Amino acid sequence: MVKTNGITEVVKRRPPNPLHQSVLVLNQSYEPIHVCSARRAIVLVFRGRAQVVESLDISIHSVSRAFPVPSVVRLDFYVRIPPKPLSLTKRNVLKRDGFQCQYCSTRSAPMTVDHVLPKTQGGRDTWENMVCACLTCNNRKGNRTPEQAGIALARRPRLPNHVTFIRHFIGVSDQKWRPYLFMD
Ligand SMILES: [Zn+2]
Structure with a gap:
């Protein structure tokens, strides 16, 4: 049993900042390449560099309008990003x-x-x-x-690619990411 005081309760009850939500970034080819913050994803969308593919059920509000927080965005251009350097442990x-x-x-x-x-x-x-x-x-x-x-491997082991890195090292933040990460 953890003793709570006023301060920790306030911290616990504060809803997560929607701008800090994780967003899956797809290349123009729909290949998952990266995870960024919703803040960064929204900037990409407003600059016409990316389009929203999937949204969360939460919105951010400006004075005049509400904008759904993206969960998956797709870049309007193709980028080549080398795999994350991961130490072999x-x-x-x-x-x-x-x-x-x-x-x-x-x-x-x-x-x-x-x-x-x-x-x-x-x-x-x-x-x-x-x-x-x-x-x-x-x-x-x-x-x-x-x-x-007399036993077989389920799959050939490889250097972790972006999909593997996002699935197993960053983690899947939203179920809507699953199809793009080939998990369904
Ligand atoms: Zn086994």
């Missing part, structure tokens, strides 16, 4: 894979990092050779390749 490999075993697809077991091509067979520490694996699958696979162990 065990934690980041687990995050990339959404803490889901890449062999049996469970999410509810203790997770480990497995080298697809085992280190004993020359496997390296790379994004393409490391996957999230539950303890059971990792033990069953041992120092063997998936083929040798």
